[in-house]
Amino acid sequence: MSEKHTQKLVIALTKGRILDEVLPLLEKAGVIPAEDITRSRKLIFDSNLPNVQLMVIRGSDVPTYVELGSADIGIAGKDMILEYGSRGFYEPLDLKIARCRMMTAAPVGSILNMPRLKVASKFVNIARDYFSGLGQQVDIIKLNGALELAPIMGLADCIVDIVDTGKTLSANGLEPRALITEISTRVIVNRASMKIKHTMVQDLLQRLQKAVESSQPNGS
Ligand code: AMP
Numbered sequence: 001m002s003e004k005h006t007q008k009l010v011i012a013l014t015k016g017r018i019l020d021e022v023l024p025l026l027e028k029a030g031v032i033p034a035e036d037i038t039r040s041r042k043l044i045f046d047s048n049l050p051n052v053q054l055m056v057i058r059g060s061d062v063p064t065y066v067e068l069g070s071a072d073i074g075i076a077g078k079d080m081i082l083e084y085g086s087r088g089f090y091e092p093l094d095l096k097i098a099r100c101r102m103m104t105a106a107p108v109g110s111i112l113n114m115p116r117l118k119v120a121s122k123f124v125n126i127a128r129d130y131f132s133g134l135g136q137q138v139d140i141i142k143l144n145g146a147l148e149l150a151p152i153m154g155l156a157d158c159i160v161d162i163v164d165t166g167k168t169l170s171a172n173g174l175e176p177r178a179l180i181t182e183i184s185t186r187v188i189v190n191r192a193s194m195k196i197k198h199t200m201v202q203d204l205l206q207r208l209q210k211a212v213e214s215s216q217p218n219g220s
Pocket of ligand 1: 017
């Protein structure tokens, strides 16, 4: 199929803290929302480019939109991509923003030598994969927030969560234990869009890549 100028490129952005860091990168790459995304209740926006639209959704929904092709490109944390679990899209670019770590954490000084650990997490697939790789038996308890409460209240022995400064953990009597993986924001691309809209997708990826490079202190 030939690539027409009338084709639209839909980019799914993650709302919240990632959005604040992504918008300046997009602007450097030449994509500017037609109105202030951060102040609007709308979910889909035109941009300065006639063929580019921006959606703003929850990070956990970005892989779904991209895999199923309702968005051509997605911008989401590696945590959301790993938790989603599918390899049904390409992941060509690390934007190197919203960096943090996926870690296990437990009450300060606690000994986790039980044969079966109770693990609370929002990231149940990441937690299951990690402990299964260690050969550790676990009961995974799915929570949607305030994970730090689970060990304090006796619901779990440890948690699997995102750690940035570690302040949230220490404020709740927990300490980081094992690093599961480093997290940063990634660009994902629908498999069909990569072929059918090749020029548009590659052009945007190249401009984003340059924006990332120019934003790194030593070009790393
Ligand atoms: P901190 O107290 O700095 O370790 O921040 C920990 C909390 O902030 C975590 O429980 C997350 O909910 C959230 N957080 C920090 N950085 C990120 C990030 N890059 N992406 C998503 N959530 C984050």
